Structures are given as C-alpha cells and as structure tokens.
Amino acid sequence: MIFVGEPWDFLGAGEAVDFEHPAIQALSSRFPDGDLAYAQAAFDFVRDEITHSMDASDPRVPWRASDVLEQGTGLCYAKSILYVALLRLAGIPSGFCYQRLSNGEGGFVLHGLVAVQVGEDRWVRLDPRGDRPGLRTWFSAEEDIPAYRVDPAAGEVDYPEVYAQPPEKVLRALKEAEDCASLCSGGLPSELP
Structure with missing residues (x-):
C-alpha cells in the first residue's frame, strides 16, 4: 500500500469524514x-x-458521513466514508482505496473501499459496500476482503494508494450528482488521476 498523507492524517476529520457529528458519536x-x-x-x-x-x-447521493447515516443509504464511496468516520472516531487509523472495474459496457467505473489498520504495522482492505445475490463481503483482520476481484487482463486495476481523505474527483462527482441513476450512468469517475 502507498499512503497518500501523513500518518496522523489517517485519524483526522474532514469535510466528508465529519465524525464529530452527534449522530455518528x-x-x-x-x-x-x-x-x-x-x-x-x-x-x-x-x-x-x-x-x-x-x-x-x-x-x-449523500457524500458526508453524517448524511449517509441520516439517510441510511449511499454508494460504495459514501458507505466507505461513513465507515472511515466511525473508525477514526474510535482512534483506528483508516483510509480510502479504489479499484477500476469494468462496467460491462466497454468502460470502467471506480469502486471505493477502505483500508484499516488492524495491528501495529498491519493494514487490510475491507469493503462495506453491502451484500447482494452473488456478492458477499465480511470483516477480516487477516486478509484483504474486497467485494470484487480485479481482472488485469480486462484492464481492471487494484490501485495501491490509500488516501487520507476521498480524492476531490470522487467528492465532486458525489456533490454534483442530480441523482444516483444519472451518476452511475456516466457521472462516476472511471479512474484515479
């Protein structure tokens, strides 16, 4: 993993990671x-x-952790933001990871998940996206558990970066979205810069 930020940044609040909100507390x-x-x-x-x-x-399309909690819904990015906010509130270092996945239509979408420090020097990538038929995730302190396994032959990528805050490209897409359907039909980033 390549950490984008200083070690203390992976414990901090931010515009989206608003763990000081009373509902999150x-x-x-x-x-x-x-x-x-x-x-x-x-x-x-x-x-x-x-x-x-x-x-x-x-x-x-909520994008702030407290809004995700209040509305009870969110895309993978938003669910990751809430999970990171909860972890950081408890003093558990965590950050944001991404995968470029095929969208099944000849293009790609960016999928968000979370890196969590589970030991003094051990981090795992976990995916709180949510289960559905054919897709299951779980918590593990021993190994990465992404919802999706990438296929490099298809151009899919597991990005090695762990960001202290969601990249601006991701936040901008969430903030500017009119609704979830329009965002998912072309407004989502397809890769990181």
Missing part, C-alpha cells in the same frame, strides 16, 4: 470496546444497515 457508543471488536461491529453496521443506493434503487 451516538452510533459509535453502541459498538463494543477494543479496536478489532469495534472495527468489526462498525463494518457490519455499515454493510448491513446502510443500503447501497443502486441495489436499493434509491435516488439519493
């Missing part, structure tokens, strides 16, 4: 003590209780 108090137990409970909550907008046919 209240939610975090429901999770157990201990970094791994907390990280798993937060993962399970985001994966299972926050719907993926496209899977749920929900037109809303």
Whole structure:
C-alpha cells in the first residue's frame, strides 16, 4: 500500500469524514470496546444497515458521513466514508482505496473501499459496500476482503494508494450528482488521476 498523507492524517476529520457529528458519536457508543471488536461491529453496521443506493434503487447521493447515516443509504464511496468516520472516531487509523472495474459496457467505473489498520504495522482492505445475490463481503483482520476481484487482463486495476481523505474527483462527482441513476450512468469517475 502507498499512503497518500501523513500518518496522523489517517485519524483526522474532514469535510466528508465529519465524525464529530452527534449522530455518528451516538452510533459509535453502541459498538463494543477494543479496536478489532469495534472495527468489526462498525463494518457490519455499515454493510448491513446502510443500503447501497443502486441495489436499493434509491435516488439519493449523500457524500458526508453524517448524511449517509441520516439517510441510511449511499454508494460504495459514501458507505466507505461513513465507515472511515466511525473508525477514526474510535482512534483506528483508516483510509480510502479504489479499484477500476469494468462496467460491462466497454468502460470502467471506480469502486471505493477502505483500508484499516488492524495491528501495529498491519493494514487490510475491507469493503462495506453491502451484500447482494452473488456478492458477499465480511470483516477480516487477516486478509484483504474486497467485494470484487480485479481482472488485469480486462484492464481492471487494484490501485495501491490509500488516501487520507476521498480524492476531490470522487467528492465532486458525489456533490454534483442530480441523482444516483444519472451518476452511475456516466457521472462516476472511471479512474484515479
């Protein structure tokens, strides 16, 4: 992994990672003590209780962690933002990772997931995107568990960078989206700069 930011940046708040919001603080108090137990409970909550907008046919496109929690939905990027906010509130270093995946129509889309520090020098990539038929994710402190396995022969890429904050390209797409359908039909970034 290549970390884009200083070590302390992976614990900080930001425009989208607004973990000081009272609703996020209240939610975090429901999770157990201990970094791994907390990280798993937060993962399970985001994966299972926050719907993926496209899977749920929900037109809303929240981008700030508190909005994702309030609306109960979000794309992979937004669900990752909420998960990172919950982790950082508990003092667990975390960041944003991306994959370039085929969209099945000859193009590509950027998929967001999360890197989490699970030991003194150990990071894993986890995907709180949410399950659906044929797609299952889970928490692991031992290995990366992305929802999608990339196919390099098809031009897909697992980007090695871990960002302290979501890249501007991703936030801009979320902020400017009229609705989820229009964003997913051409407004999503297809790769990182």
